[in-house]
Amino acid sequence: MNQSRIGYEHVPEQDASRAARTWWDENAAEYHDDNGAFLGESRFVWGPEGLTEDQARLLGSREGVVDKKILEVGSGAAQCSRWLRAQGARVVATDYSHAMLEQALIYDDRASSQHRVPLIQADARELPFADSSFDAAFTSFGAIPFVPDAERIHAEIARVLRPGGRWVCSVTHPARWMFPDDPT
Numbered sequence: 001m002n003q004s005r006i007g008y009e010h011v012p013e014q015d016a017s018r019a020a021r022t023w024w025d026e027n028a029a030e031y032h033d034d035n036g037a038f039l040g041e042s043r044f045v046w047g048p049e050g051l052t053e054d055q056a057r058l059l060g061s062r063e064g065v066v067d068k069k070i071l072e073v074g075s076g077a078a079q080c081s082r083w084l085r086a087q088g089a090r091v092v093a094t095d096y097s098h099a100m101l102e103q104a105l106i107y108d109d110r111a112s113s114q115h116r117v118p119l120i121q122a123d124a125r126e127l128p129f130a131d132s133s134f135d136a137a138f139t140s141f142g143a144i145p146f147v148p149d150a151e152r153i154h155a156e157i158a159r160v161l162r163p164g165g166r167w168v169c170s171v172t173h174p175a176r177w178m179f180p181d182d183p184t
């Protein structure tokens with residue numbers, strides 16, 4: 001008798017993670033075609049509503065971020081980090097997709113030297129940084145909505161932040177997935 005292949009099948013974590021990263025690699029160009037104008041190249045926007053860090057100051061005041069060591073996870077093309085860099089912060093942008101970071105390099109090439117940011121390819125669940133390395137960490141729609149085990153991201157951020165450091169993240173509401181990926 002034929003066994004149906006339709007239904008739930010357990011996928012080992014490593015395979016699921018590789019598949020998700022491959023999706024971002026394969027869709028990076030289309031993602032930036034669709035969202036690039038809204039996101040800008042050196043703009044820090046927290047979500048589709050258009051709230052910017054310049055308005056919200058969730059990571060600290062204009063003076064407060066100067067010289068602060070700030071980590072971005074799931075940075076994509078690192079638009080937010082580029083903006084923070086121009087404010088005087090010491091920023092590192094990380095993402096696990098090589099193609100998304102390649103887009104960051106394209107933007108960096110076009111940016112002035114005060115806007116360029118160090119880029120590191122890393123999974124937000126396994127960060128290549130020592131304990132207590134950063135004053136603050138953030139992600140704007142990166143990493144968290146795309147993993148089944150977001151608690152691992154929070155644990156890694158807690159590890160790499162200095163005691164009392166700040167972690168700010170924005171995520172999509174689950175209902176958002178019903179709608180087209182259109183910033184409007």
Ligand SMILES: C[S@@+](CC[C@H](N)C(=O)[O-])C[C@H]1O[C@@H](n2cnc3c(N)ncnc32)[C@H](O)[C@@H]1O
Pocket residue numbers: 024039073074075076077078080094095096097100122123124125139140141142143144146147
């Ligand atoms: C919607 S984009 C957000 C990035 C940027 N803020 C933007 O608006 O374009 C999501 C990003 O999260 C990254 N990402 C997803 N899962 C990740 C993980 N486990 N670790 C690191 N980055 C991840 C993807 O590669 C992608 O660049």
